[in-house]
Amino acid sequence: xxxxxxxxxxxxxxxxxxxxxxxxxxxxxxCEEIISTILQFPVxxxxxxxxxxxxxxxxxxxxxxxxxxxxxxxxxxxELLEDCPIGKEGAKVDIEVQKDDNDDHQKxxxxxxxxIIMNETPKGTQKFQNVSDVVVIFISKFDIxxxxxxxxxxxxxxxxxxxxxxxxxxxxxVNAAVKDRSTENMAKIADxxxxxxESDKYYYEKxxxxxxxxNQFKNTEEGVMAMxxxxxxxxxxxxxxxxxxxxxxxxxxxxxxTIIASIKNLMSNLKLTLExxxxxxxxxxxxxxxxxxxxxxxxxxxx
Numbered sequence: 001x002x003x004x005x006x007x008x009x010x011x012x013x014x015x016x017x018x019x020x021x022x023x024x025x026x027x028x029x030x031c032e033e034i035i036s037t038i039l040q041f042p043v044x045x046x047x048x049x050x051x052x053x054x055x056x057x058x059x060x061x062x063x064x065x066x067x068x069x070x071x072x073x074x075x076x077x078x079e080l081l082e083d084c085p086i087g088k089e090g091a092k093v094d095i096e097v098q099k100d101d102n103d104d105h106q107k108x109x110x111x112x113x114x115x116i117i118m119n120e121t122p123k124g125t126q127k128f129q130n131v132s133d134v135v136v137i138f139i140s141k142f143d144i145x146x147x148x149x150x151x152x153x154x155x156x157x158x159x160x161x162x163x164x165x166x167x168x169x170x171x172x173x174v175n176a177a178v179k180d181r182s183t184e185n186m187a188k189i190a191d192x193x194x195x196x197x198e199s200d201k202y203y204y205e206k207x208x209x210x211x212x213x214x215n216q217f218k219n220t221e222e223g224v225m226a227m228x229x230x231x232x233x234x235x236x237x238x239x240x241x242x243x244x245x246x247x248x249x250x251x252x253x254x255x256x257x258t259i260i261a262s263i264k265n266l267m268s269n270l271k272l273t274l275e276x277x278x279x280x281x282x283x284x285x286x287x288x289x290x291x292x293x294x295x296x297x298x299x300x301x302x303x
Contacts, residue, residue, distance in 0.1 A: 002228045006235075009280075010227040015196040015214055016141055016176065018065060018271045019230060021097045023217055025066030029209040035070060035093055037192050037207070038137050038151075038172055040185045042073035043086055066095040067116070070135075085170040091133040092116050097196070098140045099271055105144060109136045113169055133168045141197055143177045150180040151189060231270070235280060238265035259283065260294050 013020040024030050028045040036042050046069040071090035085091060094112055098105060113134045120132050138144070145152055154171040155164045176193035180186045194201040195210060199218065202211040217223040239262050259281065266277040274295060278288050 002225070002232055005279075006231050007224060007228045010224050010231055011218065012199075013218075013227065014199055015210075016097055016099055016139070018097060018099075019234065020217065020227065021065055021095075023227060023230065024210070024213050025095065027209060027213055028068075030213050031066060031068050031093075031095065033207050033210050034095060034192065035068065035135075035137065037188055038139075038174055039086065039135070041086060043070045044073050045070055046090075065097050068093045068095070085133055085135055085166070087133070089133070091135050091170075092120050093135045093137065095137045096139065098138065098142075101140070101142045101144070105138065105140070109138060109171060112136065131168060133170070135170045136172070138171070138173045139193075139196060140173070140175045141177065143175050144173050148178055150175055150178040150193070151186060234269055235266070238262050238269060239281075256294070259291065263291060263295055 015021050015024050025048060028048050031048050032043060032045045035045070048066060048068045069090065070086060070093045072086045072088065094116060096109070096112070113136055116134050117131060121130075125131065143149070152173040154173070156167060157164055174189060174193065176197040179190050179193075181190050188206060191201075191203050191206055192210070195203055195207060195214065202215060204211045215223075217227050239258075262281055263274065263277045266272050266280055267274065270277075270280075272280065274292060275288075278291060283291060
């Protein structure tokens with residue numbers, strides 16, 4: 001039975017929330033609209049895997065918010081595609097969404113791209129020219145570079161000459177903190193960012209598939225329940241993981257350790273704040289200051 005609290009949480013979510021975007025990202029058409037808008041070039045999504053987890057040889061899993069195989073709708077010679085890395089061979093596209101500026105996100109992008117390259121390159125590949133091109137689209141609620149821009153395209157540049165050199169990886173950073181409507185393309189991206197962060201924004205003419213899917217999960221009973229079930233499943237998984245970690249530590253304060261682990265898992269997996277995680281676990285107000293301090297100390301000693 002899904003509680004009213006979970007249903008209320010589901011209704012407050014938007015595409016910028018990790019859990020909401022994974023449901024949005026199940027649609028190839030939605031991913032096509034997002035990728036084409038940000039790259040400013042029409043693409044076709046052949047395959048999409050939301051919440052895709054890639055393992056690497058060190059055993060650390062990389063979780064991608066949405067991963068897509070993409071090819072161009074039209075082919076244009078590479079020299080005419082100054083701002084688009086999707087050539088006739090296509091590319092692997094990772095779409096990441098992030099609400100909070102609480103990590104080194106550029107290193108996250110690098111780590112994820114490396115994992116994609118290792119995982120998607122066929123075994124036995126002899127020539128590096130056969131390694132797939134990778135595009136990372138990073139959508140955030142904050143201006144990651146703090147330069148007052150909405151849209152950042154990152155290039156590798158030879159410092160002495162300013163020549164752009166391409167190694168198969170492209171990075172696009174787009175944020176909802178800055179509004180840029182200086183051109184038609186920028187205005188369209190600004191509208192897309194509003195759709196991501198504002199509950200009442202829908203642009204059916206510009207983004208019919210994205211708007212329709214957002215409306216489905218925010219305003220229809222079936223969609224809200226699907227989102228609520230996803231939240232409940234993640235809560236259950238986090239609590240079970242917390243219980244396992246508590247049992248493994250085998251300490252006398254096992255229940256306390258279990259709750260701490262559950263809080264941390266909710267903050268990591270659902271991108272909840274500390275207060276939201278304690279709300280979800282129904283931790284009494286009288287105990288919250290204690291757990292806030294314990295979670296802080298656990299983070300300090302985690303490395």
